[in-house]
Amino acid sequence: MTLWAHSLESRSASHARGLAASAAVCCLAVFASLTSPVQAETFGPENPDGLVWSLNTFTDDRGRSTTALSYAIPETDAYLFTASCMSGRRGPGVEVVLSLDFGERENGDPVDVAFGSGDYEATYSGNVRMIGSEVAGIVVRVALNDDFWTVMKRETPSLTFHVADEADRDFRYTPLRGVSAGVQKLREQCIDYFDAFDASTPSELSEPILYECEDGSTFSARFDNSRSYSTAELTVAGTTVQLIQEISASGALYVGGPIRLHTKGDDAFLEMAGEGRTCSSATE
Numbered sequence: 001m002t003l004w005a006h007s008l009e010s011r012s013a014s015h016a017r018g019l020a021a022s023a024a025v026c027c028l029a030v031f032a033s034l035t036s037p038v039q040a041e042t043f044g045p046e047n048p049d050g051l052v053w054s055l056n057t058f059t060d061d062r063g064r065s066t067t068a069l070s071y072a073i074p075e076t077d078a079y080l081f082t083a084s085c086m087s088g089r090r091g092p093g094v095e096v097v098l099s100l101d102f103g104e105r106e107n108g109d110p111v112d113v114a115f116g117s118g119d120y121e122a123t124y125s126g127n128v129r130m131i132g133s134e135v136a137g138i139v140v141r142v143a144l145n146d147d148f149w150t151v152m153k154r155e156t157p158s159l160t161f162h163v164a165d166e167a168d169r170d171f172r173y174t175p176l177r178g179v180s181a182g183v184q185k186l187r188e189q190c191i192d193y194f195d196a197f198d199a200s201t202p203s204e205l206s207e208p209i210l211y212e213c214e215d216g217s218t219f220s221a222r223f224d225n226s227r228s229y230s231t232a233e234l235t236v237a238g239t240t241v242q243l244i245q246e247i248s249a250s251g252a253l254y255v256g257g258p259i260r261l262h263t264k265g266d267d268a269f270l271e272m273a274g275e276g277r278t279c280s281s282a283t284e
Contacts, residue, residue, distance in 0.1 A: 028272065
């Protein structure tokens with residue numbers, strides 16, 4: 001597999017040590033340094049270079065468990081793809097770390113990653129993650145209800161990824177054969193972690209924000225981003241309802257039955273009773 005061989009040659013031994021030094025990168029060697037795995041399972045065939053899909057769960061000395069699905073060489077720091085979540089943290093995002101060349105970008109710099117698989121194409125915003133002067137990779141966060149996980153479970157021949165608009169420089173792929181069960185188990189474990197966090201986290205509603213609409217009506221909203229799912233407590237015409245945030249291509253979308261509230265900056269669009277209202281914040 002020429003691509004992987006080039007990847008190993010382009011990364012020094014100090015790079016591998018840098019990866020192992022950061023628990024946030026979620027490489028398997030990091031977890032192994034904490035404790036023995038309570039769960040280790042492989043999926044699909046191993047490729048000629050030793051890369052294989054595996055699901056591992058580790059617990060640190062503070063009792064926090066981390067579950068990671070990786071396409072990597074077991075018991076080494078060599079990896080192409082790792083998706084992980086940890087107990088005691090809010091969702092719904094799963095952290096995906098990718099072994100990609102990000103050029104001259106610095107730690108924390110934004111970088112978009114393009115994914116493809118069959119007829120699926122999507123671009124996600126991410127950030128460079130570095131450890132001191134060592135390269136770690138690119139990190140993106142993918143919500144549990146995102147189509148990304150459905151695509152991985154379809155077991156199309158492969159998942160491709162590269163820095164957006166730079167496919168000619170560093171184009172990677174991971175086969176998806178046999179990984180469907182691993183993806184499902186990762187999602188189930190992440191849901192358990194996030195549900196436990198939400199159950200133990202008190203609500204933290206914001207102060208009310210008053211919106212004035214073009215038709216002369218008003219409403220107020222209080223937002224809660226303390227849990228894995230964000231909510232909006234909407235009060236309109238003396239009635240209060242709770243809306244739950246859903247995926248939106250732009251701004252934030254909150255939905256509850258027939259009521260939809262779409263906010264972006266100080267602007268809002270409220271849909272209820274089959275009618276829409278364009279509004280803006282009147283709260284300083």
